[in-house]
Amino acid sequence: MMENMLFGRYVPAESLLHRMDPRSKLLIIFFFVCIIFIANNGITYAFIAIYTFIMLTMSRIPARFLYKGLKPVIWLVIFTFLLQLFFTQQGTLLYRLGPVKIYEEGLKQGLFISLRFLFLILMTSLLTLTTTPIEITDGLESLLNPLKKVRFPVHEMALMMSIALRFIPTLMEETDKIMKAQMARGVEFSSGPLKERIKAVVPLLIPLFVSAFKRAEELAVAMEARGYRGGEGRTKYRQLSWKTADSLQLLVLIALTVLLMLFRS
Amino acid sequence: MKKNPIVSLDHVSFQYEGHEQYALNNVTFDIYEGEWLAIVGHNGSGKSTMAKLLNGLQFPQQGEITVCGIPLNETSIWDIRRRIGMVFQNPDNQFVGTTVEDDVAFGLENYGVPREEMVQRVQDSLHKVKMDQLLHQEPHHLSGGQKQRVAIAGVMALRPSIIILDEATSMLDPRGRAEVLDSIRTLKSEKSLTVISITHDLEEAAKADRIIVMNKGKVFQEGTPDVIFAMDEQLIQLGLDIPFSVKMAKALGKQGIKLSKYYLSEEELVTELWTYRSHM
Numbered sequence: 001m002m003e004n005m006l007f008g009r010y011v012p013a014e015s016l017l018h019r020m021d022p023r024s025k026l027l028i029i030f031f032f033v034c035i036i037f038i039a040n041n042g043i044t045y046a047f048i049a050i051y052t053f054i055m056l057t058m059s060r061i062p063a064r065f066l067y068k069g070l071k072p073v074i075w076l077v078i079f080t081f082l083l084q085l086f087f088t089q090q091g092t093l094l095y096r097l098g099p100v101k102i103y104e105e106g107l108k109q110g111l112f113i114s115l116r117f118l119f120l121i122l123m124t125s126l127l128t129l130t131t132t133p134i135e136i137t138d139g140l141e142s143l144l145n146p147l148k149k150v151r152f153p154v155h156e157m158a159l160m161m162s163i164a165l166r167f168i169p170t171l172m173e174e175t176d177k178i179m180k181a182q183m184a185r186g187v188e189f190s191s192g193p194l195k196e197r198i199k200a201v202v203p204l205l206i207p208l209f210v211s212a213f214k215r216a217e218e219l220a221v222a223m224e225a226r227g228y229r230g231g232e233g234r235t236k237y238r239q240l241s242w243k244t245a246d247s248l249q250l251l252v253l254i255a256l257t258v259l260l261m262l263f264r265s
Numbered sequence: 266m267k268k269n270p271i272v273s274l275d276h277v278s279f280q281y282e283g284h285e286q287y288a289l290n291n292v293t294f295d296i297y298e299g300e301w302l303a304i305v306g307h308n309g310s311g312k313s314t315m316a317k318l319l320n321g322l323q324f325p326q327q328g329e330i331t332v333c334g335i336p337l338n339e340t341s342i343w344d345i346r347r348r349i350g351m352v353f354q355n356p357d358n359q360f361v362g363t364t365v366e367d368d369v370a371f372g373l374e375n376y377g378v379p380r381e382e383m384v385q386r387v388q389d390s391l392h393k394v395k396m397d398q399l400l401h402q403e404p405h406h407l408s409g410g411q412k413q414r415v416a417i418a419g420v421m422a423l424r425p426s427i428i429i430l431d432e433a434t435s436m437l438d439p440r441g442r443a444e445v446l447d448s449i450r451t452l453k454s455e456k457s458l459t460v461i462s463i464t465h466d467l468e469e470a471a472k473a474d475r476i477i478v479m480n481k482g483k484v485f486q487e488g489t490p491d492v493i494f495a496m497d498e499q500l501i502q503l504g505l506d507i508p509f510s511v512k513m514a515k516a517l518g519k520q521g522i523k524l525s526k527y528y529l530s531e532e533e534l535v536t537e538l539w540t541y542r543s544h545m
Contacts (some may be wrong), residue, residue: 134363134367162362162363163361165363166360166361166362166363166403166404169403169404169405170357170404170405173405214358215355215357215358218353218355218358218359219358219359219361221322221353222351222353222358222359222361223361223371224322224346225320225322225346225351225353226346226351226361226371226372226375226419226420226423227343227346227347227372227375227376227423228371228375229343229375233377234374234375234377235373235374235377235378235379235380235383236374236380237366237367237370237373237374237380237383237384237387238367239380
């Protein structure tokens with residue numbers, strides 16, 4: 001159950017990307033998502049392809065994990081490609097079969113847009129593959145810190161996220177337990193018509209919710225007993241350290257941006 | 266043993282909102298520095314309410330509670346919570362951090378302890394409960410007993426004078442229970458820690474220096490385990506179960522085998538029995 005979940009996708013490995021500061025990784029992804037739209041011809045796409053490829057190799061993530069991450073979205077990529085291919089009617093006609101006409105521009109657009117899509121997915125999944133969810137939370141908290149000035153509850157959001165992450169396996173275990181208990185009472189979760197199956201989820205969700213609320217209450221009491229009273233005056237145990245590699249990575253990305261600007265048509 | 270009281274309850278009464286009965290009714294007693302006090306009673310006897318009152322999770326309607334010489338009120342609770350550590354019943358629902366070390370650090374973070382000191386204290390207190398090998402472990406990979414030991418480490422990292430175990434072993438298997446109680450015993454012998462264990466398990470209470478039996482919101486009886494277990498039938502009427510060794514000693518007594526004292530731990534009982542003839 002856990003394996004195909006987005007947040008459980010962290011793959012431990014010894015690589016530069018794994019050691020990087022989550023803040024720099026978040027910034028890189030954010031900028032990458034922006035600058036990918038600068039690319040509009042073969043050469044600029046080639047730059048992006050090379051960059052993505054280098055990042056993927058540096059992460060030392062086995063290809064099968066990347067493939068696993070791609071599998072659910074690959075059809076969307078193909079669909080986008082076909083949509084562009086058949087419905088763009090500009091440029092010279094390349095091929096014709098009955099009512100189906102394929103134009104040069106269509107092929108180009110289809111290829112570019114689906115590639116852009118592919119690179120975006122690869123780069124963002126690289127973030128979750130090389131960074132633990134808690135590191136991402138810490139990174140976000142640190143990056144969003146200036147928002148405290150406008151009373152945005154940054155600390156509370158981060159704490160909520162980390163508690164949610166901590167309780168995912170606990171609640172999963174509980175779901176499993178309740179499911180077995182209900183199955184022992186004759187509830188069928190995996191067979192029967194769809195309507196029945198949806199109905200069968202109700203006796204699963206209600207006990208789960210009841211217990212989650214009870215847990216929340218007990219947790220709140222335990223936190224208070226340990227002196228929690230909001231983010232004021234709190235120190236942090238977990239530390240982020242910005243290293244030279246992080247700055248270098250950002251510089252590389254800036255260089256890429258410059259290249260893209262120069263070579264775009 | 267009897268030294269200065271570290272906690273005193275003075276005519277304390279507490280009533281939950283919307284309840285007619287008092288959860289605690291005019292309770293007065295002292296807890297002494299460095300002792301291991303067990304508060305026993307069946308469900309609804311007011312023992313858990315007591316724990317909540319002691320560190321200001323609830324406030325009494327009448328009476329006064331003093332902890333380490335500080336009267337407990339809205340303004341002093343944070344100071345008092347730092348002195349009283351609490352370990353709760355459910356191992357999962359008090360684990361805040363995503364890993365063992367983060368959880369131990371949680372309390373320290375709350376009190377703004379500088380990071381270098383935090384690292385040191387996290388290490389130290391995990392070492393004391395023998396969990397320092399599992400620093401980066403996530404909670405769902407730990408057993409109940411291990412989680413409770415992490416909770417103890419989290420409490421100890423704040424260097425409290427008092428530790429309250431609120432049914433802390435009731436959800437554990439016998440092994441986990443032994444691990445937790447061993448950790449507490451070691452900590453207690455190293456520091457002058459006052460332990461208050463709230464429990465319905467008389468086996469656990471038997472290890473305490475003193476026992477307070479609660480019933481219907483009142484102190485029913487207090488005394489050493491010896492005195493309390495002599496109450497015998499009364500304890501059963503209160504819904505408490507007498508330890509096996511006590512039952513055994515009683516049955517032996519009926520057979521005319523008199524033992525040196527009323528309450529004996531299992532090991533003591535065994536020793537007493539195999540040396541029985543040599544005493545005759």
